[in-house]
Amino acid sequence: MQECVVKNIGLRGVTVADTKISFIDGEKGILIYRGYRIEDLADSSTFMETAYLLLNGRLPDAWELDDFSGQIVQARQAPEYLYAGLKNLPSKADPMDVLQASVPMLAADDPELSDESREANVRKAVRLIARMPVVTAAWHRIRNGLEPLPSDDHLPHAANFLWQLTGTKPDAATAKDLDVCLILHADHTFNASTFAAREVCSTRAHMYAAVAAGVGALSGGLHGGANMRVMEMLLDLENVPDVEGWITNRIEKGERIMGMGHAVYKTMDPRASYLKKMATRLGESKGLQKWDRLSKLVEMTALAQFEKRGKTEIKPNVDFYSAPVYHMMGIPRDLFTPIFAISRVAGWCSHIIEEKFGEAQEKPMLYRPTAEYVGNYCGLIGCEYEPMESRSAV
Numbered sequence: 001m002q003e004c005v006v007k008n009i010g011l012r013g014v015t016v017a018d019t020k021i022s023f024i025d026g027e028k029g030i031l032i033y034r035g036y037r038i039e040d041l042a043d044s045s046t047f048m049e050t051a052y053l054l055l056n057g058r059l060p061d062a063w064e065l066d067d068f069s070g071q072i073v074q075a076r077q078a079p080e081y082l083y084a085g086l087k088n089l090p091s092k093a094d095p096m097d098v099l100q101a102s103v104p105m106l107a108a109d110d111p112e113l114s115d116e117s118r119e120a121n122v123r124k125a126v127r128l129i130a131r132m133p134v135v136t137a138a139w140h141r142i143r144n145g146l147e148p149l150p151s152d153d154h155l156p157h158a159a160n161f162l163w164q165l166t167g168t169k170p171d172a173a174t175a176k177d178l179d180v181c182l183i184l185h186a187d188h189t190f191n192a193s194t195f196a197a198r199e200v201c202s203t204r205a206h207m208y209a210a211v212a213a214g215v216g217a218l219s220g221g222l223h224g225g226a227n228m229r230v231m232e233m234l235l236d237l238e239n240v241p242d243v244e245g246w247i248t249n250r251i252e253k254g255e256r257i258m259g260m261g262h263a264v265y266k267t268m269d270p271r272a273s274y275l276k277k278m279a280t281r282l283g284e285s286k287g288l289q290k291w292d293r294l295s296k297l298v299e300m301t302a303l304a305q306f307e308k309r310g311k312t313e314i315k316p317n318v319d320f321y322s323a324p325v326y327h328m329m330g331i332p333r334d335l336f337t338p339i340f341a342i343s344r345v346a347g348w349c350s351h352i353i354e355e356k357f358g359e360a361q362e363k364p365m366l367y368r369p370t371a372e373y374v375g376n377y378c379g380l381i382g383c384e385y386e387p388m389e390s391r392s393a394v
């Protein structure tokens with residue numbers, strides 16, 4: 001046994017690789033993708049442009065963006081066997097589980113699966129970015145007894161997703177707002193799902209295996225799954241007369257308020273600030289101010305309680321205000337996290353390419369941390385194996 005073991009539970013603050021893709025200043029509440037501030041990208045860019053930026057390290061010119069967007073449109077059609085597989089699933093299957101299971105199924109349709117060149121991996125990324133929304137929309141329709149819809153090649157990414165989901169062409173404002181949400185969620189340094197994806201591809205597994213791991217990690221309630229739980233909380237609170245008392249009681253009992261707190265931000269998550277304004281605007285334009293008001297009341301109460309307990313760094317994160325935003329867009333609650341994945345796949349693929357090709361300065365050959373063994377130990381030679389007949393029942 002080692003005499004002195006340096007442990008860092010949860011790898012907080014441990015630098016495991018270099019990256020050129022994104023950066024967070026947790027003290028100042030700044031997030032940048034490839035050097036560009038998230039607010040500027042949300043104000044002026046599109047998800048297609050941002051995905052190109054993440055994958056290629058620079059903004060595209062007009063021709064490059066047109067070409068990239070065209071490649072995404074061309075790659076939208078998912079293979080027939082995938083739809084057949086979805087139709088065989090029980091309708092209660094969780095959309096994140098379905099999405100995670102679908103990613104390796106899509107691998108079987110990739111003509112370049114075994115080509116590990118950088119160029120082929122970028123094309124795999126294009127196929128994944130194109131098809132994850134298609135799969136999510138198809139599953140939603142299939143579970144409701146409806147046929148999946150073909151994509152509309154004239155519609156851009158977010159608008160086409162809404163069309164394939166609902167069967168109605170979305171209004172320009174809603175499509176634009178969803179596109180902005182996709183920009184805001186597209187990357188976030190070495191978060192749990194990105195690290196999972198990078199860890200898997202460090203074994204030289206292919207991009208689909210790594211993205212499937214990312215989807216699985218994102219589904220958890222402490223990561224992307226928080227947005228859905230925020231909405232559940234807001235719906236629970238809709239008819240509660242004493243919201244402040246409900247929140248206070250929850251914090252007193254040591255329960256977590258979903259959508260609050262972050263492992264890196266010590267101040268308000270800049271994505272949450274952006275989405276907070278969007279929630280206010282959507283509430284006003286759609287006559288649904290109650291969700292905006294309720295979210296703000298929860299935020300105010302929780303922050304006051306956290307402050308009382310000296311936990312001033314716990315502030316809303318991206319999942320807090322994305323929940324009322326998606327709800328006001330009419331998106332079903334259990335699709336909030338799949339929408340996160342539809343966006344984050346651009347970041348995962350960029351990280352997978354960076355990992356595979358060593359595009360930042362330092363990266364491990366293979367992630368392989370250690371753990372301190374605290375289990376049964378019977379000296380250097382180990383425990384003596386007892387035959388079954390001589391073991392006494394406990």
Ligand SMILES: CC(C)(COP(=O)(O)OP(=O)(O)OC[C@H]1O[C@@H](n2cnc3c(N)ncnc32)[C@H](O)[C@@H]1OP(=O)(O)O)[C@@H](O)C(=O)NCCC(=O)NCCS
Nearest residue numbers: 221222223226255256257258259260261262263317318319
């Ligand atoms: C995201 C999260 C896991 C980051 O946590 P962290 O920085 O690793 O901090 P810890 O989990 O160690 O928590 C530190 C303390 O703050 C408290 N805390 C953290 N987030 C909290 C929350 N959302 N509500 C109530 N208390 C919270 C913990 O209970 C803990 O208190 P203690 O020291 O008295 O035991 C955490 O804030 C959380 O669970 N948030 C809710 C889930 C969520 O929104 N996830 C999406 C993240 S983008």
